[in-house]
Amino acid sequence: MATTEITAEPGSPYIDMTREFDAPRDLVFRAHTEPELLSQWLGPAKYRMTIEEYELRDGGVWRYTHADDEGHVFGFHGVFHGTPSPQRMVQTFEFDGAPGHVSLDALTLEERDGRTIARMHSVYQSLEARDAMIEAGMEGGVREGYERLDALLARLGDRTPATVA
Amino acid sequence: MQTIEQLDAVFGALSDPTRRAILARLTDGDLSVAELAAPFKVSQPAISRHLKVLEQAGLISRSRRATTRLSHLEAEPLRDATEWLARYRRFWDESHGRLDELLAKLQREPPETAPTRQQQSRSR
Numbered sequence A: 001m002a003t004t005e006i007t008a009e010p011g012s013p014y015i016d017m018t019r020e021f022d023a024p025r026d027l028v029f030r031a032h033t034e035p036e037l038l039s040q041w042l043g044p045a046k047y048r049m050t051i052e053e054y055e056l057r058d059g060g061v062w063r064y065t066h067a068d069d070e071g072h073v074f075g076f077h078g079v080f081h082g083t084p085s086p087q088r089m090v091q092t093f094e095f096d097g098a099p100g101h102v103s104l105d106a107l108t109l110e111e112r113d114g115r116t117i118a119r120m121h122s123v124y125q126s127l128e129a130r131d132a133m134i135e136a137g138m139e140g141g142v143r144e145g146y147e148r149l150d151a152l153l154a155r156l157g158d159r160t161p162a163t164v165a
Numbered sequence B: 001m002q003t004i005e006q007l008d009a010v011f012g013a014l015s016d017p018t019r020r021a022i023l024a025r026l027t028d029g030d031l032s033v034a035e036l037a038a039p040f041k042v043s044q045p046a047i048s049r050h051l052k053v054l055e056q057a058g059l060i061s062r063s064r065r066a067t068t069r070l071s072h073l074e075a076e077p078l079r080d081a082t083e084w085l086a087r088y089r090r091f092w093d094e095s096h097g098r099l100d101e102l103l104a105k106l107q108r109e110p111p112e113t114a115p116t117r118q119q120q121s122r123s124r
Helices: A025-033 A127-137 A146-155 B004-014 B018-027 B033-037 B044-056 B075-108 B118-122
Strands: A005-007 A013-023 A048-054 A061-067 A073-081 A089-095 A102-112 A115-123 B062-065 B068-073
Touching: A005 B075, A013 B075, A025 A089, A025 A102, A025 A115, A025 B075, A127 B004, B004 B018, B004 B044, B004 B075, B018 B044, B018 B062, B018 B068, B033 B044, B033 B068, B044 B062
Parallel strands: none
Antiparallel strands: A005 A013, A013 A115, A048 A061, A061 A073, A073 A089, A089 A102, A102 A115, B062 B068
16 A cells, blocks of 8 residues: 655755555546545545635635534635646645644646656745644644654664654 | 754754664663664764764763663653654545545546546445
């Protein structure tokens, strides 16, 4: 099974993510841009995703919420920059709970032998903003268990520290 | 949660493969400089310098037993340094797993009708 490779270089406010999909590029692009499809996969399954706005054009606004069964609702919004295409889709990303902390996400899709490699480069305003946004917006502040640390330590000998693959 | 300066120190300390190997070995228990140096092709003074960097980042503490200085792994800073990343990874891992399933389902549909049958496909 494919794994999502996420890299966060020490000292730089970026996150890079690479993932391969067993589908042609046009289909992967549709799954990223058609609200009906996007709401079926973006975010953990425990969240119901509701897309309130999705204007797929230069300057178009998108807005959605993730809601869990306990009544927690997390809202996110942003703006598309440039005409979104499979070659390049650039958008801002802002968690309603941390207004003014905006990241800029660039997604590129490359087709290779009928499969698609998706690469996302996210730029944050600072290291602090990056960490704060993810602390606040990703999982509603759930704390990690020590199991993950154990797994990380087991890999420390041969992996770069901020890459969890 | 640590300050950004502390996180930078942790990431800086983790940027070296020898220091990562030292931390990995300390998960089994406290070790002396000589014990830590044994598997590496570097001198004990070089290992001592690495230990100093790890100590300043708060990743290890050092104690003295008779004439031997022992290094002890301090897990908490490492946990903080990677926690936000683990959360990010878990979010996208699960999302992409769901996207895999969706893409497989969409490809099983007749291609000429796929774009107009999303509503129907979702209810299957």
